[in-house]
Amino acid sequence: MGGSIEVDGLRKVFQVREQGSGIKDALRYLFRPPTRDVVAVDGISFSIARGERVAFVGPNGAGKSTTIKMLTGILHPTAGEAHVLGLTPWKDRRALAYKLGTVFGQRTQLWYHLPARDTFRLLARIYDQDDAVHERRLGELVEAFALAPLLKKPVRQLSLGERMRCEIVASLLHKPEVLFLDEPTIGLDVTAKATIRDLIRDASVQDGSTVLLTSHDTGDMEHVCDRVIVINHGKLLLDQPVRELRRTYIRQKIVTLLTAEPRIELDLPGVTVRDRAPHRTVFEVDVSATPVERVVKAALELGRLRDLTVEDPPMEEIVKAIYARANP
Amino acid sequence: MRDAAKYIAVLRLSARETFRARGEVFARSVFMVILLVVFSRLWAAVGEGAGLAGIGPAQFLWYLALTEWVTLGIPLFYLSIEEDVRRGDVAYRLARPVSYVWSKLAEGLGQVLVRLVVLGIVALAVGRYLAGSWPDPRALLCALPLGVLACVVLLLIQVLIGLSVFWLHDGAPAFWMIQKFQFVFGGLFWPLDIYPGWMQSIAAWTPFSAAVYGVGRNALRYEPEVALRTAMILVLWIGILGALVAWAYRRSLRVVEVGGG
Numbered sequence: 001m002g003g004s005i006e007v008d009g010l011r012k013v014f015q016v017r018e019q020g021s022g023i024k025d026a027l028r029y030l031f032r033p034p035t036r037d038v039v040a041v042d043g044i045s046f047s048i049a050r051g052e053r054v055a056f057v058g059p060n061g062a063g064k065s066t067t068i069k070m071l072t073g074i075l076h077p078t079a080g081e082a083h084v085l086g087l088t089p090w091k092d093r094r095a096l097a098y099k100l101g102t103v104f105g106q107r108t109q110l111w112y113h114l115p116a117r118d119t120f121r122l123l124a125r126i127y128d129q130d131d132a133v134h135e136r137r138l139g140e141l142v143e144a145f146a147l148a149p150l151l152k153k154p155v156r157q158l159s160l161g162e163r164m165r166c167e168i169v170a171s172l173l174h175k176p177e178v179l180f181l182d183e184p185t186i187g188l189d190v191t192a193k194a195t196i197r198d199l200i201r202d203a204s205v206q207d208g209s210t211v212l213l214t215s216h217d218t219g220d221m222e223h224v225c226d227r228v229i230v231i232n233h234g235k236l237l238l239d240q241p242v243r244e245l246r247r248t249y250i251r252q253k254i255v256t257l258l259t260a261e262p263r264i265e266l267d268l269p270g271v272t273v274r275d276r277a278p279h280r281t282v283f284e285v286d287v288s289a290t291p292v293e294r295v296v297k298a299a300l301e302l303g304r305l306r307d308l309t310v311e312d313p314p315m316e317e318i319v320k321a322i323y324a325r326a327n328p
Numbered sequence: 329m330r331d332a333a334k335y336i337a338v339l340r341l342s343a344r345e346t347f348r349a350r351g352e353v354f355a356r357s358v359f360m361v362i363l364l365v366v367f368s369r370l371w372a373a374v375g376e377g378a379g380l381a382g383i384g385p386a387q388f389l390w391y392l393a394l395t396e397w398v399t400l401g402i403p404l405f406y407l408s409i410e411e412d413v414r415r416g417d418v419a420y421r422l423a424r425p426v427s428y429v430w431s432k433l434a435e436g437l438g439q440v441l442v443r444l445v446v447l448g449i450v451a452l453a454v455g456r457y458l459a460g461s462w463p464d465p466r467a468l469l470c471a472l473p474l475g476v477l478a479c480v481v482l483l484l485i486q487v488l489i490g491l492s493v494f495w496l497h498d499g500a501p502a503f504w505m506i507q508k509f510q511f512v513f514g515g516l517f518w519p520l521d522i523y524p525g526w527m528q529s530i531a532a533w534t535p536f537s538a539a540v541y542g543v544g545r546n547a548l549r550y551e552p553e554v555a556l557r558t559a560m561i562l563v564l565w566i567g568i569l570g571a572l573v574a575w576a577y578r579r580s581l582r583v584v585e586v587g588g589g
Contacts, residue, residue: 014588069588072423076585090585097425104420111341113348118341125337126426128330154348 003083004178004210005048005071010080012041012066012234040066042234043080050177053204053211055221055228055242059316063234064214068180071212072100085177098127101176101209105183108163109170110155116166117151120173127174134173141169144206145199161192165199172203179204181213185220197223218250218312232319248325249318253292254311255283260304271295279306284313334426335434342438353443356400357450364454367392367517383519383548386459390547393451395516395540398475401443402482405436406499409490419584429577433487440479448475467546470555474546477562478539482510484569485535491573494580514540519548535565 017033019025028034041063048054058064069075071084073093082089087096110119124134142148145165150158158166164184171179181200185193201224204211213224221228221242228245230238238245254274257264262278270289275282285295292310299305346353371392372385383391409432412418421428456462485506489499496502510516514536520528531537542558 066588069419074419074422074584075588093422094425097423100423102420102423107415107417107420111345113345114341118344122337122341126334126424128425 004050006083008081009043011043013078014038044236053225055225056214058231099177101171101179103181105186178210253285256309258307338431338434339438342435346439346442389459390463391544393455395544398478405486406489410493410499413493436483464550467550471546474543481539481565491576510536
């Protein structure tokens with residue numbers, strides 16, 4: 001497998017304007033605003049092979065989106081080198097655009113009052129796709145993403161999950177070699193998240209495309225990607241296979257129980273109370289000591305269960321754990 | 329050539345979307361009817377006493393119908409660009425093999441074309457009802473291409489205002505000021521013929537004189553050579569403003585590429 005993305009010492013420093021309080025500062029800001037350097041990405045290096053699916057994770061402000069913007073050619077770096085499919089993104093942005101697909105979870109490329117089919121047709125024009133090729137490709141994706149019933153509905157009538165399926169299809173239409181996904185499951189419910197994760201993974205396997213995914217949701221990383229790169233404060237913190245990260249850092253699950261009883265106790269190894277309120281208890285479960293099924297079973301035996309949620313620990317906690325391990 | 333096909337595809341899709349979301353076009357049509365009724369009555373009252381510049385009520389009504397046709401045909405397009413800048417969408421749209429600013433202009437033109445068709449029908453129907461007669465059909469035919477050219481000029485001005493948000497952070501003050509210039513120097517409510525000479529001279533140096541009065545004056549008198557000259561002036565303004573948009577876009581790209589938008 002040849003290199004798909006090569007990043008070497010990539011660095012981005014933003015100059016941020018700072019405004020003080022008072023009339024004097026306001027006047028100075030008007031004519032000569034004081035600035036402060038903010039290092040968003042601090043000399044990171046990594047390499048991604050063709051067809052690899054890599055999660056690029058970190059807390060808010062870690063530098064994930066800035067890196068993706070540089071790799072798509074939107075942003076020019078302050079220093080360092082990057083090559084995507086052999087091209088320098090900020091020099092060959094337009095040529096590269098034909099080979100890249102992008103999904104930004106909080107932004108849409110679909111026309112709001114029109115059916116998604118119309119946007120797909122426009123994208124075929126924008127990516128210089130031949131009509132016959134477009135129809136064939138769209139047919140494949142419509143089948144894979146089960147879009148047939150949605151194609152003629154105006155986008156405004158689609159649910160968030162349906163819209164996201166259409167967004168991903170829109171990004172895959174021109175068969176990109178590299179797919180950048182920025183928070184593709186943000187705001188979705190559990191079922192929609194699972195569907196989107198499966199679809200992204202399947203599409204990447206089928207097309208042999210490289211995936212670079214950023215997310216706050218550890219589930220996205222676990223279900224879509226084989227490798228994870230963690231950054232924080234613009235620096236690369238960790239680069240390893242997802243299964244290793246899971247073994248080392250994602251041993252915990254957060255189990256929230258809503259019960260008829262105001263208070264319940266679970267005496268199981270590796271299970272601790274994280275938060276408590278009347279009729280609601282949040283447990284932290286070390287799955288290597290006690291599997292989640294046993295926790296649920298024990299809770300059912302104790303009383304009437306009204307609701308139950310099982311979540312991965314937040315990304316911030318994983319990063320904290322990585323830090324703690326690296327700097328004991 | 330390939331790029332032209334892309335922008336035409338954007339224009340067509342934008343026209344379809346504007347047609348689907350007809351609420352705003354309907355509201356503008358109602359506003360146009362109210363304006364025509366109120367101002368035609370006003371002009372009839374003033375004109376009868378003063379006989380302003382020899383322009384009769386029917387002529388004035390058709391003048392107003394044409395100037396409003398152009399003015400209301402332009403959407404508040406700068407707001408769309410302003411929103412893209414504020415949300416950071418300009419940056420994300422750079423990852424596509426199509427220019428943001430020219431596809432945005434094509435989008436605006438798609439909106440304009442639907443508005444011009446709908447408002448044109450409304451203006452003809454209400455104008456005929458209120459004036460009781462048709463203007464010279466040859467003059468109306470001249471106004472048609474002039475109206476489209478005028479809208480391109482006015483849309484380019486809005487694109488410039490939209491791009492200015494990269495530096496000014498708010499397009500509203502610039503839009504407010506330019507809109508007032510358009511009303512005054514374009515002769516939106518009163519033909520430039522009744523302005524003092526010095527104001528007519530100033531107006532001639534702005535794009536609004538050709539873009540608004542230049543279209544409306546066809547209702548006052550049919551002069552094909554003047555219409556042709558107006559068309560040439562509008563094309564010249566399209567060139568100037570197009571170059572300004574290209575320059576401003578290049579500058580704003582630098583803001584995005586260096587500062588992240």
